Amino acid sequence: NGSGGTEYHIALLGALGVGKSALTVKYITKRFIMEYDPFLEDTYTKHETMEKEDITLKIMDTFEKEESNPDRYLKWADAFIVVYSITGRQSFEGARVYLDSIVKFQKSSGKDIPITLVGNKVDLERYRQVSKSEGKTLATQYECLFYETSAAEDYELVNKIFEGTLRELCRIKERQ
Ligand code: GDP
Numbered sequence: 001n002g003s004g005g006t007e008y009h010i011a012l013l014g015a016l017g018v019g020k021s022a023l024t025v026k027y028i029t030k031r032f033i034m035e036y037d038p039f040l041e042d043t044y045t046k047h048e049t050m051e052k053e054d055i056t057l058k059i060m061d062t063f064e065k066e067e068s069n070p071d072r073y074l075k076w077a078d079a080f081i082v083v084y085s086i087t088g089r090q091s092f093e094g095a096r097v098y099l100d101s102i103v104k105f106q107k108s109s110g111k112d113i114p115i116t117l118v119g120n121k122v123d124l125e126r127y128r129q130v131s132k133s134e135g136k137t138l139a140t141q142y143e144c145l146f147y148e149t150s151a152a153e154d155y156e157l158v159n160k161i162f163e164g165t166l167r168e169l170c171r172i173k174e175r176q
Pocket residue numbers: 014015016017018019020021022023033034035036037038120121122123124149150151152153
């Protein structure tokens with residue numbers, strides 16, 4: 001499959017302000033950058049190796065406009081990372097809506113699509129509105145991997161989120 005190896009597509013979904021761009025940029029550059037254009041949607045490329053296989057990862061950091069069509073990520077992505085902020089109850093309810101739409105698409109397409117649920121901003125513990133066990137329960141309901149993390153602090157953990165998602169993708173491919 002060429003020199004770039006296998007190509008996988010991962011889309012990040014979640015309410016505005018939960019840290020999708022911060023997590024993406026942290027994973028790509030190891031840096032936390034405070035401000036991005038919050039209305040920007042962009043796709044990034046990263047090369048990884050997993051079990052000696054070369055992998056090209058394309059990561060879509062989404063921004064949802066009211067009139068925009070979810071097909072652009074639903075049809076594009078091989079896996080999803082659904083993000084909420086542990087400091088925002090509404091963003092947690094938003095995550096559930098995204099999970100529902102992925103599952104609905106999954107059923108209609110017959111595709112096996114790994115989902116990772118992420119509770120971001122754990123550095124803001126004192127403002128926590130969503131408990132870790134609520135996050136875990138939601139992840140179990142939708143058969144997702146689950147992590148709590150902070151794009152502001154923990155590169156290793158942010159890396160694990162993407163690695164874990166990639167590992168699931170490789171597992172699915174092996175079964176095919
Ligand atoms: P997006 O709309 O989901 O892409 O959210 P952004 O990545 O643009 O982040 C929104 C705001 O939250 C920005 O001001 C970020 O600096 C901030 N932010 C993102 N992740 C974290 C985090 O883990 N901890 C803290 N304290 N702030 C964060």
